[in-house]
Amino acid sequence: MAESFDQRHAISRRVLIMGVSGSGKSTIGEAVAERIGCHYIDGDKYHPPENIRKMSSGHSLNDDDRRGWLEELARLFGRYREADETVLIGCSGLKRRYRDILREGDPQLTILFLKGEYDLILQRMQERQHFFSPEMLTSQFETLEAPGDDEAIAIDISKSFDNVIDQCVEALEALD
Ligand SMILES: Nc1ncnc2c1ncn2[C@@H]1O[C@H](COP(=O)(O)OP(=O)(O)OP(=O)(O)O)[C@@H](O)[C@H]1O
Numbered sequence: 804m805a806e807s808f809d810q811r812h813a814i815s816r817r818v819l820i821m822g823v824s825g826s827g828k829s830t831i832g833e834a835v836a837e838r839i840g841c842h843y844i845d846g847d848k849y850h851p852p853e854n855i856r857k858m859s860s861g862h863s864l865n866d867d868d869r870r871g872w873l874e875e876l877a878r879l880f881g882r883y884r885e886a887d888e889t890v891l892i893g894c895s896g897l898k899r900r901y902r903d904i905l906r907e908g909d910p911q912l913t914i915l916f917l918k919g920e921y922d923l924i925l926q927r928m929q930e931r932q933h934f935f936s937p938e939m940l941t942s943q944f945e946t947l948e949a950p951g952d953d954e955a956i957a958i959d960i961s962k963s964f965d966n967v968i969d970q971c972v973e974a975l976e977a978l979d
């Protein structure tokens with residue numbers, strides 16, 4: 804079996820892969836975790852049913868809807884930190900405040916920001932089958948407080964799948 808990230812590195816990492824809906828968190832996150840050898844957790848799986856119902860009926864979530872969900876993901880990061888294990892979690896993490904909640908699980912959270920233009924992401928969303936309707940992408944961009952270089956590593960998602968995965972893997976492997 805291939806070596807895991809934790810076998811190759813002195814320090815384990817809690818990694819958030821973030822971006823608006825359709826930016827590639829699930830597909831890219833899963834592939835990156837497989838490549839570096841760590842667990843991948845899809846944050847969407849932790850939404851309470853009422854959040855999924857709300858989004859499925861075409862309504863965007865608000866701060867109150869997201870709070871409990873973010874706290875749950877922060878607890879997950881915390882568990883991996885206590886176990887000293889690397890994990891990659893996909894979660895939109897749109898506002899700085901949301902990322903602050905996630906950082907309660909690990910103040911040293913590593914963040915990969917899947918960065919792309921509205922038109923490109925809209926096109927990708929229109930080509931997939933998903934409960935989150937492309938019409939809600941505007942609200943995702945309105946809510947997004949894009950992290951700067953001091954907070955996250957920006958990944959250019961306009962490139963091919965393989966290139967985007969490579970950018971993420973290289974960024975993570977360059978850590979200690
Ligand atoms: N680099 C890429 N090139 C082409 N297509 C891509 C690329 N990255 C992602 N996609 C496609 O874009 C779509 C959106 O990706 P994905 O579902 O992983 O996004 P997401 O951020 O997890 O979305 P959500 O938050 O709504 O679950 C998928 O159909 C995926 O296959």
Ligand SMILES: O=C(O)[C@H](O)[C@@H](O)[C@H](O)[C@H](O)CO
Pocket residue numbers: 823824825847864869894895896897935
């Ligand atoms: O914060 C949010 O608005 C939500 O997390 C959305 O981003 C959805 O979870 C996801 O994108 C749908 O799959």
